[in-house]
Amino acid sequence: MMTFEKMYSMGHEEVVFFQDKTCGLKAIIAIHDTTLGPALGGTRMWPYASEEEALIDVLRLSRGMTYKASVAGLNLGGGKAVIIGDPKKDKSEALFRAFGRLVESLNGRYITAEDVNISVDDIDHIFTETNFVTGVALHHGGSGNPAPYTALGVFRGIEASCAKVYGNRSVKGRTVAIQGVGSVGFELSKLLHEAGASIVFTDISEKGIERMKEAIPSAKFVSGQEIFTTTADIYSPCALGASINDETIGMLKCKIVAGAANNQLKEDRHGQMLKERGILYAPDYLINAGGLMNVSIEFEGWSDTKSKRMVDTIFDTTLKVFNISDEQGIPVNKAADVLAEKRLESLRNIKSNYLGRSNTHRMPGQKRRF
Numbered sequence: 582m583m584t585f586e587k588m589y590s591m592g593h594e595e596v597v598f599f600q601d602k603t604c605g606l607k608a609i610i611a612i613h614d615t616t617l618g619p620a621l622g623g624t625r626m627w628p629y630a631s632e633e634e635a636l637i638d639v640l641r642l643s644r645g646m647t648y649k650a651s652v653a654g655l656n657l658g659g660g661k662a663v664i665i666g667d668p669k670k671d672k673s674e675a676l677f678r679a680f681g682r683l684v685e686s687l688n689g690r691y692i693t694a695e696d697v698n699i700s701v702d703d704i705d706h707i708f709t710e711t712n713f714v715t716g717v718a719l720h721h722g723g724s725g726n727p728a729p730y731t732a733l734g735v736f737r738g739i740e741a742s743c744a745k746v747y748g749n750r751s752v753k754g755r756t757v758a759i760q761g762v763g764s765v766g767f768e769l770s771k772l773l774h775e776a777g778a779s780i781v782f783t784d785i786s787e788k789g790i791e792r793m794k795e796a797i798p799s800a801k802f803v804s805g806q807e808i809f810t811t812t813a814d815i816y817s818p819c820a821l822g823a824s825i826n827d828e829t830i831g832m833l834k835c836k837i838v839a840g841a842a843n844n845q846l847k848e849d850r851h852g853q854m855l856k857e858r859g860i861l862y863a864p865d866y867l868i869n870a871g872g873l874m875n876v877s878i879e880f881e882g883w884s885d886t887k888s889k890r891m892v893d894t895i896f897d898t899t900l901k902v903f904n905i906s907d908e909q910g911i912p913v914n915k916a917a918d919v920l921a922e923k924r925l926e927s928l929r930n931i932k933s934n935y936l937g938r939s940n941t942h943r944m945p946g947q948k949r950r951f
């Protein structure tokens with residue numbers, strides 16, 4: 582893979598590769614775009630089959646964060662980090678502290694948080710070495726686990742999708758097929774269940790399956806393949822990306838795709854394919870921005886009420902994106918990009934009028950330093 586070529590074509594500002602032999606850390610941090618502010622995005626730990634796979638993942642995820650922050654109206658840029666390793670075997674205090682020092686060395690251009698396989702405890706170790714971290718434990722003055730807020734945002738996105746498709750935002754009596762009942766999928770299941778929806782789910786983790794069965798006995802477990810063919814109102818991908826692809830689109834028996842996973846469409850063209858099949862897609866980075874909104878107010882003083890108020894705005898923004906899609910006759914994923922790019926472009930223009938000013942070392946919520 583030609584890294585510079587890829588960075589250029591995807592618009593990345595910076596990609597940092599780092600290793601520490603003493604603790605086995607191998608990490609990549611990608612900073613996509615800091616037009617709106619410092620790049621904030623979680624760290625993912627995954628046993629990637631190759632370095633190339635890890636690099637592609639971090640490049641795609643960090644670009645998604647730029648768009649996510651823009652659509653969410655946040656003053657944050659897009660960044661993401663991946664740690665190459667097996668979360669079951671390779672985690673240690675030393676590894677996360679070494680990673681914390683790497684984040685610190687970027688002096689605020691990148692701020693980290695939780696993502697797949699990174700817990701609040703791991704974040705605590707990172708916090709020992711750097712202040713450029715969010716999703717810090719509540720008892721350390723942070724906002725804790727962002728997953729419940731991400732789940733609330735996805736729930737609002739599902740409500741907006743129901744309003745569009747069924748003329749009523751309520752999920753009562755609807756069936757939701759959830760792929761992945763981890764941190765976000767589990768919280769989302771609880772919200773849906775409380776609101777009167779029926780749940781069908783799949784997961785590859787025995788522990789996760791058992792937790793669901795205990796918390797929501799009426800939820801029906803199906804195999805990894807059956808989750809696509811189940812008759813449901815909504816398919817909700819809450820595991821990893823690319824579950825909407827050439828193979829799965831034809832299998833779907835639902836009216837709506839709305840979930841938490843990043844990069845749900847394997848390729849952009851799959852948004853058009855969903856449209857052609859009459860399936861409404863609630864764009865991933867739009868409706869899964871709740872966790873980002875939640876951590877974004879950590880530096881200025883976090884509160885649960887303030888956070889939930891922000892997350893609730895996802896309902897209206899989702900409807901706005903559906904309208905853009907209708908008005909311009911474009912797939913919904915493109916409509917979300919239009920909204921994100923409009924804001925980025927308007928601020929890029931302002932930035933170029935103030936040559937020399939850098940807002941990348943300012944924490945969100947802090948006053949400007951000039």
Ligand code: NAD
Nearest residue numbers: 727728731761762763764765784785786820841842843872
């Ligand atoms: P998680 O690791 O807690 O949960 C993922 C779950 O998916 C796990 O239970 C795992 O066993 C399951 N899974 C993995 N592969 C699967 C497969 N092939 N079939 C079925 N289940 C499978 O992660 P999470 O924090 O819940 O995040 C889920 C998704 O949402 C990720 O794509 C993440 O990037 C995205 N997301 C998370 C947040 C957040 O606040 N945690 C915010 C925005 C986006």
